[in-house]
Amino acid sequence: xxxVTQTPRYLIKTRGQQVTxxxxxxxxxxSVSWYQQTPGQGLQFLFEYFSETQRNKGNFPGRxxxxxxxxSRSEMNVSTLELGDSALYLCASSLVRERxxxxxxxxxxxxxxx
Amino acid sequence: GNSVTQMEGPVTLSEEAxxxxxxxxxxxxxxxxxxxxxxPGEGLQLLLKATKADDxxxxxxxxxxxxxxxxxxxxxxxxVQVSDSAVYFCALNPQxxxxxxFGKGTTLSVSS
Numbered sequence: 001x002x003x004v005t006q007t008p009r010y011l012i013k014t015r016g017q018q019v020t021x022x023x024x025x026x027x028x029x030x031s032v033s034w035y036q037q038t039p040g041q042g043l044q045f046l047f048e049y050f051s052e053t054q055r056n057k058g059n060f061p062g063r064x065x066x067x068x069x070x071x072s073r074s075e076m077n078v079s080t081l082e083l084g085d086s087a088l089y090l091c092a093s094s095l096v097r098e099r100x101x102x103x104x105x106x107x108x109x110x111x112x113x114x
Numbered sequence: 115g116n117s118v119t120q121m122e123g124p125v126t127l128s129e130e131a132x133x134x135x136x137x138x139x140x141x142x143x144x145x146x147x148x149x150x151x152x153x154p155g156e157g158l159q160l161l162l163k164a165t166k167a168d169d170x171x172x173x174x175x176x177x178x179x180x181x182x183x184x185x186x187x188x189x190x191x192x193x194v195q196v197s198d199s200a201v202y203f204c205a206l207n208p209q210x211x212x213x214x215x216f217g218k219g220t221t222l223s224v225s226s
Contacts (some may be wrong), residue, residue, distance in 0.1 A: 005159075050212075056211050056213045058213070092158075092214075097211055099211070103160070104160075
């Protein structure tokens with residue numbers, strides 16, 4: 001069974017640009033969450049999608065947005081990139097939207113903003 | 115608010131040593147608690163979990179007990195191996211849904 005697939009794996013963008021990252025969850029999984037991982041702040045929750053609806057959002061500015069499609073694939077978008085947005089962005093999928101459900105993580109997209 | 119505090123690393127041990135990585139949490143209600151592990155070059159994966167007070171999660175020789183009275187979920191292993199070298203993250207799930215609050219991570223390095 002294929003795992004969580006994130007594309008692209010690496011990205012270099014210029015300050016002020018926007019970027020879209022993609023996540024394909026494990027087949028049959030309906031919940032997708034996004035996280036930002038940086039050396040200083042660690043892993044921080046961005047948002048959670050279930051059945052094409054955002055269910056939870058972390059404490060990030062409005063420049064960070066996402067969506068989920070009917071096939072559960074998800075994208076996140078960051079507009080007006082800042083140097084501080086350089087990070088590893090992780091996507092996780094879960095079978096259902098229950099509190100103790102295991103989250104399966106992708107390898108991440110490494111975004112570098114220059 | 116909800117938060118997780120875990121001991122700073124790196125933790126350096128010899129093979130077969132005893133491991134403890136401390137984790138304490140702050141949360142309203144009754145969160146579920148997790149340990150995730152990130153091996154070099156791999157993605158995060160669930161190591162173990164506990165969903166209510168006094169539950170013990172265990173996997174691959176690792177154990178952690180959900181202690182509500184001390185708001186802790188310390189990770190232990192009786193005899194570590196070189197292959198246990200990784201970054202360990204304590205996390206909680208405070209509410210309905212799958213959003214996780216992570217600690218900063220503890221790097222474990224085991225030498226033979």
